[in-house]
Amino acid sequence: MIKNGASTNKSLPKSLIIQNPKSGRSGETVYVPRKLLVKLTDYVKGNDIAKSERIFPFSYVAAWSMVRKTGTLINIELRPHDLRRHAPRMPQDLELP
Numbered sequence: 001m002i003k004n005g006a007s008t009n010k011s012l013p014k015s016l017i018i019q020n021p022k023s024g025r026s027g028e029t030v031y032v033p034r035k036l037l038v039k040l041t042d043y044v045k046g047n048d049i050a051k052s053e054r055i056f057p058f059s060y061v062a063a064w065s066m067v068r069k070t071g072t073l074i075n076i077e078l079r080p081h082d083l084r085r086h087a088p089r090m091p092q093d094l095e096l097p
Contacts, residue, residue, distance in 0.1 A: 064080050
């Protein structure tokens, strides 16, 4: 579950706290681009998603399968870990703020 009590204004933090992550820790902080955080917050509020509900109605296995199939479509070997590893570097590589 993702916890974020902020609104979509300028005070919106640039991070989310994931409760009960796979690592077994009590929570993990994930830093995301502000635009994505605003869209995600609006989506959750617009669809009346409760704090105890999944934001996206599919499992880890289904998400893993989607990533692999996408890689196959563009003729590369792609794994979810590749996306997690490279996503934090994207703003640096694109010279975004």
